[in-house]
Each structure stands twice: as structure tokens, then as C-alpha cells.
Amino acid sequence: MSIQPPVTSIPRSRVSRCIGSVLAATMLLAAPPLYAQGTAAEAPVRDAAVMKRLAEVGNYLRAQKHFAVKADAVVDEVLLSGQKLQFTSTVDYQVSSPDKLRASVRSDRKYRDYYFDGKTLTQVAPRNGYYASVPLPGTIGEAMTAVAQRYEVEIPLADLFLWGTPKGGLDDVTAALLVGPARIGGVDADHFALRQPGVDWQVWVERGARPLPLKVVITTTDDPAQPQYAATLKWDLKANPAASVFTYVPAKGAHRIELKPVAAAK
Numbered sequence: 001m002s003i004q005p006p007v008t009s010i011p012r013s014r015v016s017r018c019i020g021s022v023l024a025a026t027m028l029l030a031a032p033p034l035y036a037q038g039t040a041a042e043a044p045v046r047d048a049a050v051m052k053r054l055a056e057v058g059n060y061l062r063a064q065k066h067f068a069v070k071a072d073a074v075v076d077e078v079l080l081s082g083q084k085l086q087f088t089s090t091v092d093y094q095v096s097s098p099d100k101l102r103a104s105v106r107s108d109r110k111y112r113d114y115y116f117d118g119k120t121l122t123q124v125a126p127r128n129g130y131y132a133s134v135p136l137p138g139t140i141g142e143a144m145t146a147v148a149q150r151y152e153v154e155i156p157l158a159d160l161f162l163w164g165t166p167k168g169g170l171d172d173v174t175a176a177l178l179v180g181p182a183r184i185g186g187v188d189a190d191h192f193a194l195r196q197p198g199v200d201w202q203v204w205v206e207r208g209a210r211p212l213p214l215k216v217v218i219t220t221t222d223d224p225a226q227p228q229y230a231a232t233l234k235w236d237l238k239a240n241p242a243a244s245v246f247t248y249v250p251a252k253g254a255h256r257i258e259l260k261p262v263a264a265a266k
Contacts, residue, residue: 044175044195051176054194057211058164062097068239069093071157076227084225091156091231094239098139100246105156114155115248116143122248123153123259131250132259141165150261157231160213172196184214184232198222210237 071091076084089107099118105111113124121143122133134151136143141161147153162168175195182191182204189204199222204215218229250256 046174046176047178050178050192050194051170051173053211054170054173054176055164057205057213058168058170060164060211061160062164064095064237065097066240067095067097068236068241069095069160070234071231073156073229073231075229076225078223078225078227082225084227089156093157094241094245095140096241096243096246099143100243101140101143101161102241102245103155113248115246116140117246121147124248124254126251129251129254130257131248131254132257133248134259141167151259152262153259157216157233169196185234187214189214210235 070093073089073091075087075089077087078084087108089105091106092104094102099116101114101116103114105113111125111127113126115122115124116136119135119137120133121136122131124131134147136146138146139161141158144155144158144161145167147155148158159169173194173196175193177193179191179193179202182189184204184206188207190207192203192205194201194203198220200219202215202217203213206212206214212235213233215232216230220227
């Protein structure tokens with residue numbers, strides 16, 4: 001039997017100086033966290049036990065074959081004047097892993113639906129009556145990466161479908177710390193702080209046998225305004241959507257448009 005190394009964490013008064021990267025981890029030790037001492041000039045702490053849990057939580061997510069998850073999100077946008085604006089949105093995912101997804105995004109300014117059946121990804125603007133389909137065979141994570149790179153279509157919380165894969169980004173993490181216990185939506189959780197170049201992440205993860213991320217805060221640190229994206233997630237691991245959910249059938253009067261690759265458009 002091996003003994004896990006203690007998790008290094010930070011006092012809440014210093015969270016803003018030490019927060020870190022990539023969606024992550026669950027409770028590491030039953031004992032209260034040991035808070036790091038010292039100055040902000042010290043080298044960032046990339047705790048091995050935290051990193052181990054990052055991998056374990058990713059494995060848990062990838063082991064879920066069917067599920068639904070809803071996210072209530074708030075995002076900052078920065079005007080040229082430097083003034084911040086804040087917008088809200090909801091995202092509803094229905095998933096049949098590894099290659100089927102349905103997402104409904106509703107924000108203050110736009111509605112979007114996404115359908116992925118393992119071969120084709122379709123983006124729909126239901127209020128405008130337009131849709132576009134592109135061939136993207138592969139897994140959900142591969143499709144989300146490809147549509148972002150080729151067409152600059154960003155689907156919210158895409159990292160949920162890369163976490164636990166070789167493209168999950170664990171190698172980019174430069175600091176990983178346990179902040180301490182928390183409670184999200186009535187559920188006991190642990191608050192983690194992670195860092196990578198240009199981005200700070202905070203994640204609250206359910207304690208116990210279901211290491212699910214319950215809340216995520218992402219701060220863009222290479223922008224002087226440091227805008228944030230925050231989302232609270234509610235999971236349904238018993239959901240088992242029918243195959244027909246993932247195939248788009250155009251509504252009467254819907255118009256198909258072409259989604260051009262970014263390079264071709266430029």
C-alpha cells in the first residue's frame with residue numbers, strides 16, 4: 001500500500017495570486033488541506049497528487065457512456081474602451097459517448113443547436129431558420145476540435161470532451177493547488193486552482209465516488225482586462241438519449257447555408 005503525498009493548497013486570501021489551469025480534480029485527502037506559506041514570488045506548485053487526480057477525473061468522465069449535463073454560464077466581454085460587459089447563457093448537452101452529441105445553447109444574444117452523429121456535425125440557428133452541416137467523422141472531442149480549428153465554431157465547454165484524452169492539456173498545467181472544501185448546489189465539493197500559460201482555471205469537483213466538475217471559472221490572463229467565463233454544471237448520469245436525438249431533421253422552411261473553412265474565407 002502506498003501513501004499519497006500531501007496536497008499543497010493556498011489560503012483563500014491568496015487565491016487570486018495562485019489560481020491555475022485545465023478543468024480538474026476531486027478530493028485528494030480526507031484531512032483538511034495544508035495551506036502553502038511564503039510569497040507570490042515563489043515558484044508555482046504543481047502538486048503531483050493533484051495532477052494524479054486530474055487524470056483520474058478525466059478517466060471517470062470518459063467512462064460515462066450516456067449522460068446529460070446542463071450548464072448555467074456567465075461570460076465577460078470587453079469593449080475597446082476597456083469596459084466589461086457580462087452575458088448569461090445556458091447549455092444543455094445530451095451525450096452518447098464516444099461519438100454522438102446534441103447541444104442546445106441559449107444566450108442573451110443568440111440561440112444555437114448542434115447535432116453530431118459520429119459522421120456529420122450540424123449547426124442550427126433556430127430563430128433565423130438557417131443551418132449548416134460539415135463532415136467530421138470521429139469522436140465528440142475530435143469533432144469539437146476540428147470545427148473550432150477549421151471553421152472557428154466554438155462549442156461551449158468543449159474541454160469536457162477532451163479531458164481524459166491525449167489532447168486534454170495536462171502537460172500545459174504549470175500550477176495545481178487545492179484551495180479547500182466548498183459546497184455547490186447543495187453538494188459537497190473541493191475547490192481546485194490550476195494555471196497554464198495565458199489562462200487560470202478554478203474548478204469545484206464533487207466529493208466521493210462521482211468526481212464530476214460542478215463549477216468552472218476560466219480567467220484569460222494574457223488580456224489586461226482578464227475577462228472570465230464561469231459555469232455551474234448539473235449532471236444526469238442516468239440519461240440515455242435515443243439515437244434519433246443526434247440526427248438533425250430540417251424544419252419546414254429551414255435554409256441550408258455553406259460553412260466555409262477559415263483559410264478559404266480569408
